[in-house]
Amino acid sequence: MENLNSYLIVSAILFAIGTIGVLTRRNAIVIFMCIELMLNAVNLTFIALSRHLGNLDGQVFVIFIMTVAAAEAAVGLALIIAFFNNKESIDVEDVNIMKW
Amino acid sequence: MFDKVWLIPLFPLIGFLINGLFGKKIKNETVIGGIGTLMIFLSFLVSCGILMQMIGLPPEQRVFEKVLFPWIHSGNFKADMAFLVDPLSVIMIMIITGVGSLIHLYSIGYMHGEEGFYRFFAYLNLFCMSMLLLVLGSNMLVMFIGWEGVGLCSYLLIGYYFHKKSAGDAAKKAFVMNRVGDFGFLIGLFTLYWWFGSNHNIWTVNFTEIKAASHLLPYGGVVTFASLCFFVGATGKSAQIPLFTWLPDAMEGPTPVSALIHAATMVTAGVYMIGRMSFVFVKSPETMMVIAVVGAATAIFAATIGTAQNDIKRVLAYSTVSQLGFMFLAMGVGAFSAGIFHLMTHAFFKACLFLGSGSVIHAMHHALHKVHSNDDAQDMRNMGGLRKAMPITFLTFLVSTIAISGIPGFSGFFSKDEILWMSFANAYHGDLNIVLWGIGAIAACFTAFYMFRLVFMTFFGESRLSPKAKDHLHESPLTITIPLMVLGFLAVVGGYIGMPKLMGMLPNYFEHWLDPVFELANEYGSKYAHHGAHPSHAIEWGLMGLSVVIALVGIAIAFTMYVKRTELPGKFVATFPTLHRAVYNKWYIDEIYDYVFVNPCKAAGQFLWKGFDVLVIDGVVNGVANVVMGFSGIFRYMQSGYVYNYAFTMALGVVVMLGYYVFK
Numbered sequence: 092m093e094n095l096n097s098y099l100i101v102s103a104i105l106f107a108i109g110t111i112g113v114l115t116r117r118n119a120i121v122i123f124m125c126i127e128l129m130l131n132a133v134n135l136t137f138i139a140l141s142r143h144l145g146n147l148d149g150q151v152f153v154i155f156i157m158t159v160a161a162a163e164a165a166v167g168l169a170l171i172i173a174f175f176n177n178k179e180s181i182d183v184e185d186v187n188i189m190k191w
Numbered sequence: 192m193f194d195k196v197w198l199i200p201l202f203p204l205i206g207f208l209i210n211g212l213f214g215k216k217i218k219n220e221t222v223i224g225g226i227g228t229l230m231i232f233l234s235f236l237v238s239c240g241i242l243m244q245m246i247g248l249p250p251e252q253r254v255f256e257k258v259l260f261p262w263i264h265s266g267n268f269k270a271d272m273a274f275l276v277d278p279l280s281v282i283m284i285m286i287i288t289g290v291g292s293l294i295h296l297y298s299i300g301y302m303h304g305e306e307g308f309y310r311f312f313a314y315l316n317l318f319c320m321s322m323l324l325l326v327l328g329s330n331m332l333v334m335f336i337g338w339e340g341v342g343l344c345s346y347l348l349i350g351y352y353f354h355k356k357s358a359g360d361a362a363k364k365a366f367v368m369n370r371v372g373d374f375g376f377l378i379g380l381f382t383l384y385w386w387f388g389s390n391h392n393i394w395t396v397n398f399t400e401i402k403a404a405s406h407l408l409p410y411g412g413v414v415t416f417a418s419l420c421f422f423v424g425a426t427g428k429s430a431q432i433p434l435f436t437w438l439p440d441a442m443e444g445p446t447p448v449s450a451l452i453h454a455a456t457m458v459t460a461g462v463y464m465i466g467r468m469s470f471v472f473v474k475s476p477e478t479m480m481v482i483a484v485v486g487a488a489t490a491i492f493a494a495t496i497g498t499a500q501n502d503i504k505r506v507l508a509y510s511t512v513s514q515l516g517f518m519f520l521a522m523g524v525g526a527f528s529a530g531i532f533h534l535m536t537h538a539f540f541k542a543c544l545f546l547g548s549g550s551v552i553h554a555m556h557h558a559l560h561k562v563h564s565n566d567d568a569q570d571m572r573n574m575g576g577l578r579k580a581m582p583i584t585f586l587t588f589l590v591s592t593i594a595i596s597g598i599p600g601f602s603g604f605f606s607k608d609e610i611l612w613m614s615f616a617n618a619y620h621g622d623l624n625i626v627l628w629g630i631g632a633i634a635a636c637f638t639a640f641y642m643f644r645l646v647f648m649t650f651f652g653e654s655r656l657s658p659k660a661k662d663h664l665h666e667s668p669l670t671i672t673i674p675l676m677v678l679g680f681l682a683v684v685g686g687y688i689g690m691p692k693l694m695g696m697l698p699n700y701f702e703h704w705l706d707p708v709f710e711l712a713n714e715y716g717s718k719y720a721h722h723g724a725h726p727s728h729a730i731e732w733g734l735m736g737l738s739v740v741i742a743l744v745g746i747a748i749a750f751t752m753y754v755k756r757t758e759l760p761g762k763f764v765a766t767f768p769t770l771h772r773a774v775y776n777k778w779y780i781d782e783i784y785d786y787v788f789v790n791p792c793k794a795a796g797q798f799l800w801k802g803f804d805v806l807v808i809d810g811v812v813n814g815v816a817n818v819v820m821g822f823s824g825i826f827r828y829m830q831s832g833y834v835y836n837y838a839f840t841m842a843l844g845v846v847v848m849l850g851y852y853v854f855k
Contacts, residue, residue, distance in 0.1 A: 113838050114838055114839050122834070183833075183834035183835070184833065186832075186834060187832035188832070
């Protein structure tokens with residue numbers, strides 16, 4: 092695997108895009124998708140390194156991450172729907188009643 | 192019958208529970224009063240049974256201990272709920288249940304229509320139970336339960352009219368002063384227990400066991416300390432100098448309470464306690480001297496105050512304090528059976544006097560109420576000439592007054608003369624004897640004076656009521672007059688069971704009766720015998736005659752001042768205004784106590800409240816809270832509520848942590 096670096100670079104770029112998306116966007120669903128992007132960037136790193144090192148552990152981890160991500164998607168979307176029911180909005184700026 | 196002794200305190204307890212729990216629902220005064228009176232009367236019957244059985248036994252077998260159930264058993268310490276039946280406790284239960292029954296009966300008439308009628312009878316029953324526990328307890332702890340119980344009931348009954356501030360204050364005063372005494376009692380108890388335990392490995396609070404081991408006690412030393420502590424307890428309960436000022440204030444309670452608790456029974460608990468532990472007290476000559484001196488001083492001191500009071504019940508209250516002083520004088524000169532004898536005769540005539548004054552107040556109150564007058568129904572200056580309107584009350588009152596004054600043939604003479612004689616002829620105090628006798632004799636003169644002053648002002652002369660009110664005066668109902676007549680009868684004949692040997696007409700049954708109880712104490716006391724003189728019969732006759740003359744002089748002065756020449760008291764006051772003011776104001780004792788004890792206590796309380804509690808305690812507590820609030824005031828701004836802030840902080844944190852590991 093001579094081109095491990097290229098995989099890692101793609102992964103890093105994806106992670107950075109995801110992070111910036113989470114920090115800058117207001118729309119809860121977009122933030123949510125950005126988090127998925129970050130998770131998948133990590134998955135890509137796991138797979139690439141697993142292949143590179145000839146060790147299956149990384150791939151097992153990826154299965155776990157995808158399972159957790161699925162559960163998280165279900166819970167997260169439910170939260171967003173519940174929020175929308177209350178506020179008629181999915182803008183995270185409006186989630187502000189728990190501050191000083 | 193001895194086995195059934197536990198029934199005696201049980202009946203009043205049942206009465207207390209019935210009236211206390213259901214009295215409010217029963218409402219019917221006859222039923223409530225009937226239950227209360229019946230219960231104490233049943234106790235009286237059981238007591239009579241025990242007395243009868245005891246009379247039938249030879250003197251050695253007259254002590255019986257009934258263990259009801261084991262109470263505290265812990266290591267060396269052992270205290271049972273147990274009753275001691277002996278000649279002394281039998282006399283006490285006879286007085287308590289006998290006089291108690293009469294006063295319960297009286298209360299049905301006297302308390303008629305009062306708010307909280309059931310409460311009164313519940314308390315009265317509870318008091319009888321506590322008092323019976325006190326005298327029957329076979330160890331110091333059971334006695335202490337009773338000791339505290341009667342204090343509590345006294346508090347509750349003095350404060351019976353609790354909506355009146357003066358009654359509430361008097362109740363508090365009585366309770367606090369009793370507590371001071373109780374503290375002494377406890378310290379004495381601990382000292383005796385500790386001394387026997389640590390020196391002889393006898394860990395006991397039981398009277399019989401302490402008596403059996405009392406030969407181990409040294410003369411003086413630790414015994415002086417312990418017995419003085421017990422004596423402090425006795426001064427609190429029995430209103431002696433210095434803890435006597437609560438008793439006159441206790442007259443705020445209803446009159447039957449004054450008769451039962453503050454004349455006949457509770458206040459004699461201190462005398463009883465000294466009698467019960469006489470074998471400890473005689474081992475300390477110092478304590479005996481303190482008791483005798485305090486007793487004599489109280490007798491004369493309270494008697495002087497009694498001469499200038501105008502409230503009929505207050506005169507009687509000071510008279511009680513004074514008579515209790517006589518009892519303590521008897522105890523202090525080793526004349527234990529004379530002291531208990533005076534306790535008994537005093538219970539008869541003083542209960543009669545109090546109940547008689549209650550009858551007078553009842554009639555006065557009624558008459559004044561009818562004409563809508565606000566005059567004080569207890570003030571003797573409003574009375575006068577009552578003997579025509581209230582013949583039975585007058586007669587019983589007069590008989591009791593003669594008895595307390597010490598006129599031969601009446602009960603008070605036998606007991607008081609015995610005390611005076613013993614204070615002259617005892618073996619304990621050497622040269623002090625003549626002083627003790629002198630003080631006692633003068634106090635007896637004062638007693639005759641103020642008691643007849645009371646009788647003359649109340650029952651003789653012309654009525655000082657308005658003519659309209661006078662028409663409403665009438666004799667009290669039968670429930671009131673029957674107890675008066677019974678007690679008046681006892682005040683006359685009660686003394687004949689204890690006639691002095693000298694007169695020789697009857698043997699001194701009373702002294703023989705108590706011999707087994709005080710035998711040991713007298714034996715210990717005989718150690719001092721070499722100090723004592725052996726006065727002849729001629730001296731005894733002479734002193735007896737002298738004390739009669741003294742009493743007659745007191746009566747004659749009272750007769751001159753309050754019947755013959757009624758302008759004399761006014762002249763006397765005009766001649767000695769300072770003296771009169773001092774006596775009228777009770778020698779300013781209350782003011783002195785306020786200045787020396789109460790006000791410093793209040794000041795200390797103020798300081799501890801404003802200075803210590805508010806500044807230090809509250810300061811620390813509030814300070815902690817303020818510091819926490821200050822910090823949270825700063826840190827709460829971290830919670831901006833914006834999701835991107837939290838996310839950014841998280842990302843930053845991750846970067847910092849990664850950076851730390853990468854560039855380490």
